[in-house]
Amino acid sequence: GESVGLHLPTLSVQEGDNSIINCAYSNSASDYFIWYKQESGKGPQFIIDIRSNMDKRQGQRVTVLLNKTVKHLSLQIAATQPGDSAVYFCAENRRGTASKLTFGTGTRLQVTL
């Protein structure tokens, strides 16, 4: 069936290093992907998105890469900081289905000093 999933449940990174969080999807009809950050006790917060007609998009300290051939996307965080410690979710949104997101199970990013 359709799924949006993550390769690793927990990622531990030293402060200052770059982080890479991976996500796989199985629905070829998916055309829009989003990364969310969720801090403990809070709701998810939008980080960055990418449409299927792109393969890379950059934001402030974050980059999302999309590989449609292998149905894979990744979130790269440059110079990881303690404030980046959170659970990161990838989500999928198909055309015409605004607000209907399919979420992955999440990756916990732990930043060590």
Added chain:
Amino acid sequence: NAGVTQTPKFQVLKTGQSMTLQCAQDMNHEYMSWYRQDPGMGLRLIHYSVGAGITDQGEVPNGYNVSRSTTEDFPLRLLSAAPSQTSVYFCASTRGLGQAGELFFGEGSRLTVL
């Protein structure tokens, strides 16, 4: 702007009781939705609305009702609570056009059903 406001933040129910989780947004967003978050399962869509008077089912709608009488409010009703509905519930809203995936989430409502 307050964004998306959910009440209550915590609630304990007995099996069979009913209750309503409130959600309000002050961003004039057309699209609103309810998700539940269970450990190890990410967020799953319960119900959503594309505008006042219009609602539809998501992935896990059984046991829940919604209505959308105004643009601002989107309450979620549990008809007869069951232990399987123990979860954290998130309400979200979005403009719906352009950045269709940029949902704005509330802080969540943690529900325990005994």
